[in-house]
Amino acid sequence: MFRLLKDAKYDFLGVRRYAYATTLAIALPGFAFLLFRGLNESIEFTGGTLIQLQARNPAIAEGGIRAALNQAGIPGAEVQRFGGPDEFVIRARLDPEVVQSTESTQETAAAVDTALTQAFGAATYDIVRIEAVGPKVGGELRQKALMAILLSFGATLVYLWFRFEWRFGIAAIGATAHDILLTISFVSMMNLEVSLVVIAAILTIVGYSLNDTIVVFDRIRENLRKYKRHYMVELINLSLNETLPRTVMTGSTTLAATIALLAVGSEVIRGFAWVMTFGIVVGTFSSIFIASPILLAIERRWPGEDARGARAMVPPRGPETSPGPAAP
Amino acid sequence: MAMPANIRNRLIVIAGLVLLSVGPPPINMLGLGLWPQEVTLRTRGADGRMRDTTVQRVPIKLGLDLQGGIHLALEVDQSRGPVADPGGALERALRVIRTRIDEFGVAEPLVQRVGTGRIVVELPGLRDPARAKQIVQRSAFLEFRITDMQNAFSAVLPQIDAALRRAGVRATGAAAGVSAVEQLLGGDTTRRADTAAVDSLAAGGAFSSLLFQGSLPGEFLVPEEDFPRADSLVHLPEVQRLVPRGLELMWSAGPMSQGARSYYGLYAVDRRPIITGDYLADAQAQIDPTYNQAVANFQLTRAGGRIFSRATGQHVNDFMAIVLDGRVQGRPPIIKSQIGQRGQIELGNASLQDAQDLALTLRAGALPAPLTIVEERTVGPSLGKDSIDKSKRAAIVGCLVIVVMVVVYYRFAGLLAVAALGFYVLFTLGGLALLDATLTLPGLAGFLLSVGMAVDANVLVFERIREELAQNKTVPAAVDGGFQHAMPAIVDSNLTTVLTALFLFQFGTGPVKGFAITLIIGILASFLSAVFLTRTFFLIWIQRRPTLKEFPI
Numbered sequence: 001m002f003r004l005l006k007d008a009k010y011d012f013l014g015v016r017r018y019a020y021a022t023t024l025a026i027a028l029p030g031f032a033f034l035l036f037r038g039l040n041e042s043i044e045f046t047g048g049t050l051i052q053l054q055a056r057n058p059a060i061a062e063g064g065i066r067a068a069l070n071q072a073g074i075p076g077a078e079v080q081r082f083g084g085p086d087e088f089v090i091r092a093r094l095d096p097e098v099v100q101s102t103e104s105t106q107e108t109a110a111a112v113d114t115a116l117t118q119a120f121g122a123a124t125y126d127i128v129r130i131e132a133v134g135p136k137v138g139g140e141l142r143q144k145a146l147m148a149i150l151l152s153f154g155a156t157l158v159y160l161w162f163r164f165e166w167r168f169g170i171a172a173i174g175a176t177a178h179d180i181l182l183t184i185s186f187v188s189m190m191n192l193e194v195s196l197v198v199i200a201a202i203l204t205i206v207g208y209s210l211n212d213t214i215v216v217f218d219r220i221r222e223n224l225r226k227y228k229r230h231y232m233v234e235l236i237n238l239s240l241n242e243t244l245p246r247t248v249m250t251g252s253t254t255l256a257a258t259i260a261l262l263a264v265g266s267e268v269i270r271g272f273a274w275v276m277t278f279g280i281v282v283g284t285f286s287s288i289f290i291a292s293p294i295l296l297a298i299e300r301r302w303p304g305e306d307a308r309g310a311r312a313m314v315p316p317r318g319p320e321t322s323p324g325p326a327a328p
Numbered sequence: 329m330a331m332p333a334n335i336r337n338r339l340i341v342i343a344g345l346v347l348l349s350v351g352p353p354p355i356n357m358l359g360l361g362l363w364p365q366e367v368t369l370r371t372r373g374a375d376g377r378m379r380d381t382t383v384q385r386v387p388i389k390l391g392l393d394l395q396g397g398i399h400l401a402l403e404v405d406q407s408r409g410p411v412a413d414p415g416g417a418l419e420r421a422l423r424v425i426r427t428r429i430d431e432f433g434v435a436e437p438l439v440q441r442v443g444t445g446r447i448v449v450e451l452p453g454l455r456d457p458a459r460a461k462q463i464v465q466r467s468a469f470l471e472f473r474i475t476d477m478q479n480a481f482s483a484v485l486p487q488i489d490a491a492l493r494r495a496g497v498r499a500t501g502a503a504a505g506v507s508a509v510e511q512l513l514g515g516d517t518t519r520r521a522d523t524a525a526v527d528s529l530a531a532g533g534a535f536s537s538l539l540f541q542g543s544l545p546g547e548f549l550v551p552e553e554d555f556p557r558a559d560s561l562v563h564l565p566e567v568q569r570l571v572p573r574g575l576e577l578m579w580s581a582g583p584m585s586q587g588a589r590s591y592y593g594l595y596a597v598d599r600r601p602i603i604t605g606d607y608l609a610d611a612q613a614q615i616d617p618t619y620n621q622a623v624a625n626f627q628l629t630r631a632g633g634r635i636f637s638r639a640t641g642q643h644v645n646d647f648m649a650i651v652l653d654g655r656v657q658g659r660p661p662i663i664k665s666q667i668g669q670r671g672q673i674e675l676g677n678a679s680l681q682d683a684q685d686l687a688l689t690l691r692a693g694a695l696p697a698p699l700t701i702v703e704e705r706t707v708g709p710s711l712g713k714d715s716i717d718k719s720k721r722a723a724i725v726g727c728l729v730i731v732v733m734v735v736v737y738y739r740f741a742g743l744l745a746v747a748a749l750g751f752y753v754l755f756t757l758g759g760l761a762l763l764d765a766t767l768t769l770p771g772l773a774g775f776l777l778s779v780g781m782a783v784d785a786n787v788l789v790f791e792r793i794r795e796e797l798a799q800n801k802t803v804p805a806a807v808d809g810g811f812q813h814a815m816p817a818i819v820d821s822n823l824t825t826v827l828t829a830l831f832l833f834q835f836g837t838g839p840v841k842g843f844a845i846t847l848i849i850g851i852l853a854s855f856l857s858a859v860f861l862t863r864t865f866f867l868i869w870i871q872r873r874p875t876l877k878e879f880p881i
Contacts, residue, residue: 257780260726
């Protein structure tokens, strides 16, 4: 029988300070980027024009495209290599300072095409994608994204409220908030484009991480009833170790899927794949190193029905062994 | 060996689910399942004829991001003046656009109203966004108007110049010289050009200095480079106020080249049209063999024919401007005699395709209100195909890795899980076909993701079975216990994800909706395959080995 992590006895709670430090190490620079650079919102939200082109002529490069656009009076457009060496994306966001009309997003697409034809000649490139979003639609989409985020959080909270007593619920919310913050930090550090699809990825991550946390918490609750006279610290560590094979196995198979998307998938959903990959790692991390310590802290202050049986919340200094029957 | 009833019932349910997913005849008559179905596509061929093609294919709808195509969102444009009853106008516009798109001949288009004030048009496989926009957005409001036969507008030009001078508008540049006028005359090769003299209007006035008197009554010519300035002057209230009652100024559809230079035509025409496109019965495009020029031939309804012939009878020897969407098409022809039901619109140097598109929009009728495009997404077919290919590759690589991991780690039980996973893929695709859902690029990603997550349910069960076995329970008891204890966690994990997906479906755009629906179907399918199918496999396996002591998990 091939088993990993069988009868593991890791002291997860013991290293929680290192875990907090790891979180801070990602969150602090992430928020610095967020503060100074801001999020890279896609034109879906800002309004504007996106043009993806595939060059047939190898002479076409970012610099040349930028020069052609500047000459044609479309400055401020972002030019980026996109996937392969011959594919480029041009983004012209609507400037919120200058109120621009819906028509102008359409005209920009045509103007870019004209400018590039002038600079490089006809039939030297193909336009493979155009997105032109007017300011009104952009505002609506932003609002809808916000609604999706808020409502799915609301629903998740209601669900947790029914599912767990409040101590577990708050710990789960803490872990979820942690995942969202870290994912946003990651997005802002990587300067990933925030589109509806990326938001969908973040929300999916929330579901995934929550589910991880629930599996661990269910085990903690079960063990609380099973071993009434153990230290809380021991019980949580025991539960984490018992669920560890599942946590690692599920995390690995899901990661296999997202890494495959990242490695060989379409460039168009690269942002989605990045967020999912990072999110699965963070979600797994948080259900072990964040959710459980929060639960421990809460139970120490306000011991719950089940936890009250565990004689002492805090073990005495020294080796952390319980006075009760030995834990398996 | 007799099969226990519970196993038999389980197998019957599984067979039913597989049949429903695959949907072989006669089940596919109900529109269910993945079995390839005959689909009739109505498209317009290169020769302009509509053609029906029947293809066999798996009935899964691909999103525009995968098959390529154009997505447009339109709203009633109120920026150039309020539109009475925008809701009703949108409803009528929807019908007009639907007719136009049907006539245009795109396979499986989508034209629908979204929310309160928006029309969404999706044209799969179309390559030319400019043309699609033209078809959808063109008002196609056709009018016939008599030009200013009394030259009433010429008479007020000095007053307009004076009014502009008072308003502080100055003439720019040198007034056009005589030579330019001569050049204009000499270069005039338009066949209906009368011999009427072209007067230079250059008298230093801010407005009149931009105009040359055309050869027809009510016609003025503006050099192409002066067009933006002249156009802005025309719209000034000082100018509009002085336009004689009953007249209106209208530009030509495009510049007309006369000799070396190009001019825009500015026409003073009757405010009231003698007839509009409402009475149009048919329109067809054609290349006029005499001048090798694209034209649109039209035919009026019988009632329209009566109105038109009476009106043209009153205006014999007058010039009639053909106005499309507020722009004069070609130079106004002279009415030589009464015109009946038939006529022709000249389109200058437009291509036959342009003429065909115009005829099509005329046939389908005018839009009741101007529409503005608020969102456009175009994906080229090559990018769509590239996305499908890459996603397929990612799916194969991802699934292989997952299968290897599960089989290596759980051995025989892992093999059973992989078999269940095969059914999972079938159920998910069948569910997509069943719900007529659209598979998008994020949807494909979600599909692969849900394969990864589908394994989770199996993992939860297997880990529990291992724990039960470790407590020295018998194999059947351990399997039962494993499924039972893992159930709450499985339900939880599925529910949280379904909740999120529901909100994404509600608030997302097309691609994200595709992601949400794939996720929802995938979760249901994974629940079914991991809990029901795997357990059935286990039951069968255990039942055939009654003396089993060890379970290879």
